[in-house]
Amino acid sequence: MATHQTILGCYLMTTFDFDAIIDRRGTHSDKWDKYKDQDILPMWVADMDFLSPPPVIEALTKRVAHGVFGYTNTPDELVEVVLDHIKNDFGWRIQPEWIVWLPGLVCGLNVLCKTTPNLSDEIMTFTPIYPPFLSAPALSGRQLIKLPLQLKGDQWVMDFEALEAAITQKTRMLLLCNPHNPTGRSWSKVELLELARIAKKYDLIIGSDDIHAGLILDKDKTHVPIASLSPEIAARTISLFAPSKTYNIAGLGCSFAVISDPLLRRRFISAKGRIVPHVNLLAFTAALAAYKEGEPWRLELINYLRGNRDLLQDEIASMKGLTIAHVEATYLIWIDARGLWVPDPVQFFEKAGVGLSDGTDFDAQGFVRLNFGCSRAMLKEALLRMKVAVKTLNP
């Protein structure tokens, strides 16, 4: 049970029913269309099957009813709520002029790769990683240097020695995903400070994708944007945020970069040029309602996702041939399926009726990623199907 404020300003007692099954078939959903007319549960691309927060739906309905959909400026109130959100949730005071609005975060990743001074510059990132990190440097004519994350106990960690050893005269940027897709790590302050120390030592720009910042599941953790560590670190960082993952409005496309250094900001804006379109008015409307009034919904969402995560971790740990690490954040779990000894784990699980993301796309063959942003009932069914399939390999 939680309260939320309606656009009319009154508080309602509401429970958000994350168990409700919303039929997304026939809605051109990317996630659900992939296995159209097949008995395969789609648990791949990163959007959730839940209704968005009621205030978001209400605000969009009101805006659509207005009926005129022309070019739109950023609502002043959205800037205010974003400043408040970043200050209250992450303890970081940012200025309105540091914000550059973008119609999507992948677009932001591509733009930020263009901010390094030279075409032949090297950009580093840790793998496995969300696929656009792998393609963005090359699309900007830059070189990608990949550094594998290491599994220590049940936690994926960065190898800082390997990072320093791989830095050359041409290295200009470090791309960070925090929280990390696909491993679900929420990087600690200690880890981020070490990364920042290295960035300073070698004069690297940090590009930080914080799209999953609102989805920290572990009760003893909070999200730390690397730029929030000090003004000096902020001055070499381009942080990318969005309400899209947290509030399930990814299809609307609204995100923003936070860049405190005026020169770096100018380079980013110039790289954006006139190619990147404006954020559309419905995306702005949804983002404003989400940040302003979505918090009670978000808190219940986190509880629900935590329950899904716990169930998943227990169940997968009992399946022979599958290995996982603890998921601290996001609604994604990264599964090492190499122990199954099947030629193609994605195909194997599709045959069992579960559609997962292929680790190969994240630079890790033999792994799969499962999206648990779905009803508990669907998750249980998927786990049952996986369990039965895995058992056939080890009767």
Ligand SMILES: Cc1ncc(COP(=O)(O)O)c(C=O)c1O
């Ligand atoms: C780390 C990360 N960055 C960016 C995106 C996509 O952002 P957008 O849809 O705004 O381009 C995703 C989506 O899964 C993601 O996980």
